[in-house]
Amino acid sequence: MSIVNPNYRVDPNLKDEKGYSADIGVRGRHGDILNYDISVFTINYANRIGTILQKDTTSPNTYQYTTNISKSRNWGLESFVEVDIWKLIEGGGSKMKLSVFSNFSWIDARYVGSKEPAYQNKKVEFVPDIIFRTGINFHKGRWGATAQYAYTGRQFSDATNSTTPSNNGINGMLPSYYVMDFSADYRISRIFSLSASVNNLSNHIYYTRRADSYPGPGIVPADARSFYGTLQVKL
Numbered sequence: 001m002s003i004v005n006p007n008y009r010v011d012p013n014l015k016d017e018k019g020y021s022a023d024i025g026v027r028g029r030h031g032d033i034l035n036y037d038i039s040v041f042t043i044n045y046a047n048r049i050g051t052i053l054q055k056d057t058t059s060p061n062t063y064q065y066t067t068n069i070s071k072s073r074n075w076g077l078e079s080f081v082e083v084d085i086w087k088l089i090e091g092g093g094s095k096m097k098l099s100v101f102s103n104f105s106w107i108d109a110r111y112v113g114s115k116e117p118a119y120q121n122k123k124v125e126f127v128p129d130i131i132f133r134t135g136i137n138f139h140k141g142r143w144g145a146t147a148q149y150a151y152t153g154r155q156f157s158d159a160t161n162s163t164t165p166s167n168n169g170i171n172g173m174l175p176s177y178y179v180m181d182f183s184a185d186y187r188i189s190r191i192f193s194l195s196a197s198v199n200n201l202s203n204h205i206y207y208t209r210r211a212d213s214y215p216g217p218g219i220v221p222a223d224a225r226s227f228y229g230t231l232q233v234k235l
Contacts, residue, residue, distance in 0.1 A: 008170075008212045009054070011067035019045035025078075033087050038079040048072035048111065050125055050159040052118075053171045064170050064212055069159045070114030072124050076107035082137075097139040105131040111159060122161045126209075128153035128176070145184040152177055157210050169218025170210050177206035177222075193232045200225045 025039025050069035053062050079102075086098035109124035135148035155174040156162070165172030183197035203225040211220050 008064045009066070011065065014049065014066070015047045015068050017045050017047050017049055019043065031087075033084050035082045036080065038077070038081075040077050041075065043074040043109075045072045048124070050111070050119075051157070052159050053162060053166060062166050062168070062171075064158070069119050070111045070116070072109065073112050074107060074109040074124065074127070076105065076109075078105045079103070095140070097137060099137045101135055101137065103131075103133040107131075119159045122159060123156050125157055125159060126155050126174075128155045142187040143184075144186075146182070148181045150179045150181075152208075170212050172210065174208065174210070175206070177208070178204060179206075179222075180204075191234055193234075195230045195232065197228045198225065199223065199228070 021041065021043040023039050023041035025037065027037040029035050047068040048070060049066060050072075051064050051066050052069070054065040055062055082099050082101040084097055084099040086096050087094050090096075107127055107129060109127040111119045111122050111124065114120040130151070130153035133148060133150045135146060138145045154176045157174060158171045161173075162171050163173045179199075180201040181197065181199050182201055183195065185193060185195035187193045200223060205221070205224075207219040207221050209220050211217060
């Protein structure tokens with residue numbers, strides 16, 4: 001493996017990761033009114049590959065070092081539930097749909113069994129504790145619309161879980177963030193349909209990663225509010 005970026009280095013004795021995963025859950029439907037899927041899981045790795053912040057012995061700079069950190073253990077819960085409120089009130093024969101949905105994930109991912117105290121029981125990089133999405137779906141006749149809110153918890157970019165950003169901006173915590181989106185569509189005919197959407201409706205300022213090369217190094221801001229419109233033709 002060849003790395004030319006001085007901010008990023010790889011252990012020449014890097015070993016393959018080995019592990020296993022297991023999960024158990026339940027899923028089901030109740031007509032067109034309720035749809036659900038709930039499960040718990042665990043993922044275990046030996047020789048987990050991770051990144052740590054190292055001091056350069058030949059300069060005052062630091063660099064990101066990829067190596068086998070230790071064993072890691074992930075376990076958590078994932079769930080999806082959707083309820084059609086309109087059909088619940090009016091009955092299953094209703095032609096209008098007004099449903100509320102929710103997707104929730106809770107994950108505890110940590111390094112375990114490490115001989116290095118700096119990594120022991122620390123969070124695995126880029127694994128947020130909580131991912132939560134919820135929204136409303138509407139559909140009646142030729143009209144349809146969806147409003148969604150998504151939240152992602154904070155994450156760490158290195159195995160030591162450093163919260164103070166490094167000088168080059170590569171390491172440090174990634175704060176939690178949220179995004180709201182809205183979309184709507186109208187079917188004009190069997191051939192033509194219109195759709196429009198607004199992403200990041202609240203124009204929330206956030207970032208999701210720290211890049212060690214282009215377009216970095218440093219944080220990479222996410223997209224601001226954006227609008228899209230589409231005319232679809234089916235022949």
